[in-house]
Amino acid sequence: MARVIAIANQKGGVGKTTSTLNIGAALAERHQRTLLVDMDPQGALTASLGVSTYDLEATLYSVFANPHSLLSDLIVPVRPCLDLVPANVDLAAAELNLSNRSGREFFFKYALAPTRERYDFILIDCQPSLGLLTVNALTAADEVIIPVQCQFLSLRGMRMLLDTIEKIRVRLNPSLELTGILGTMYNTGTIHSQEVLEEARKIFGAKVFNVVIKESVRFAEAPVVHKSILEYESRHDGAAAYRRLAEVLTQDGQKE
Amino acid sequence: MARVIAIANQKGGVGKTTSTLNIGAALAERHQRTLLVDMDPQGALTASLGVSTYDLEATLYSVFANPHSLLSDLIVPVRPCLDLVPANVDLAAAELNLSNRSGREFFFKYALAPTRERYDFILIDCQPSLGLLTVNALTAADEVIIPVQCQFLSLRGMRMLLDTIEKIRVRLNPSLELTGILGTMYNTGTIHSQEVLEEARKIFGAKVFNVVIKESVRFAEAPVVHKSILEYESRHDGAAAYRRLAEVLTQDGQKE
């Protein structure tokens, strides 16, 4: 039975898509059967893997629009042990369609259920919002990983996200757990990143992964050629960090 | 009559809040009466100016919830020639409240109308989404400035945003014009930023401002002490760049 992990943070540009892609790639490298789900109408994850949505008959939107549509029909294999459910701008309509429907928070959970036993991990890339698509992801997931850019504005948004996660646990999904907070874009050349990371550790303690992803332009370059950081520059610090994180996750969520 | 400019991009973390704050501060420095509107429930602009929303009786949410509530009652002076309409998490409820109401796109435009003659510029900081709050901002605005991080993933989201702006111009707001595309977080040490900026200029031509904001950790530090970059480090490259941008805007939108 797959571990379903939502990668979420309503703060924009903190490395949600980059983390979903690279944690996924690192898990696949460890021969874990992994499914990535692009839950963002911008489709950054889909684009980062070079999957074009023009010639696809259906994307994630169809699961929300047509309850008989099967998630398994949408799956695109992208690497050994790594599959993708792609998204495009149509998915933005799902949010408006869902808002008046009963059980609107559970559409994705029901769509995902038949697929869970085919995978060891299912990672969901969320958009920078706490709207219905993200609520659907958090309701379907057992776990949440929160990427946080090591900057003040990113850290201050955490309170709101944790409040939302708690509400979802109480009302919609009692099994939802915070697996960890991942520091990203850590800029070794400045004090600011260090201060923010220390502050995060002070507030959230062991929930903050020991693994931190350092800032590197390689992360911006890799999506251009549709590669994960592991493929783009296998010996890079960032590749090593995501590999360590995948190792932590496969030791059944044990923290380093 | 104020020029109303929405600062928008559904891609997260591209410098929308930072640009709203610093363009605003630079306009105020030129003695232009400027109003900043925080249209993001995360309230990053409000936090960056050190305005606490706990002790405020009302925030932007109230103009969406109660049509008789006056925007002018919400205005908080923050610097000479610079006022703020603050936001907090309550604003997230506005999006759900609005979705079934007729004229839902026009709530903010009507709320803003009586205030326009008191200012020379009104800048609206949008959240990383194309939902109803951003649509309200784009319907109330005459102009749009689009910050784009000089990275591949940020540039690729532009098509979707320009399509949305065009739809709003056709259906809701015929006077909406794209004033310019602002390159942000330009990393001088790498080729990637340069390539992305060149690509943007190739596609969007003169719509891309000559002024580009370079990457600097000072931008991450300044919000911690509730200062604009102009106050935090007046001789900084970034401060000069936002001042030049304000100059371009006050020469009635003439491009450099």
Ligand SMILES: Nc1ncnc2c1ncn2[C@@H]1O[C@H](COP(=O)(O)OP(=O)(O)OP(=O)(O)O)[C@@H](O)[C@H]1O
């Ligand atoms: N460790 C890193 N160092 C430097 N750049 C990074 C790093 N991780 C990601 N990036 C780059 O930063 C930008 C933002 O990352 P990404 O798009 O993954 O964030 P996001 O949280 O998914 O954004 P959104 O909120 O728009 O969905 C991208 O251009 C990405 O290539």
Ligand SMILES: Nc1ncnc2c1ncn2[C@@H]1O[C@H](COP(=O)(O)OP(=O)(O)OP(=O)(O)O)[C@@H](O)[C@H]1O
């Ligand atoms: N030119 C710059 N160089 C380096 N860092 C910057 C620059 N401009 C902004 N930042 C920092 O990058 C982060 C993202 O910027 P900001 O929050 O303004 O983006 P945003 O588009 O408003 O994000 P969101 O999509 O979450 O609203 C912030 O921590 C900010 O301090």
Ligand SMILES: [Mg+2]
């Ligand atoms: Mg993303």
Ligand SMILES: [Mg+2]
């Ligand atoms: Mg912002």
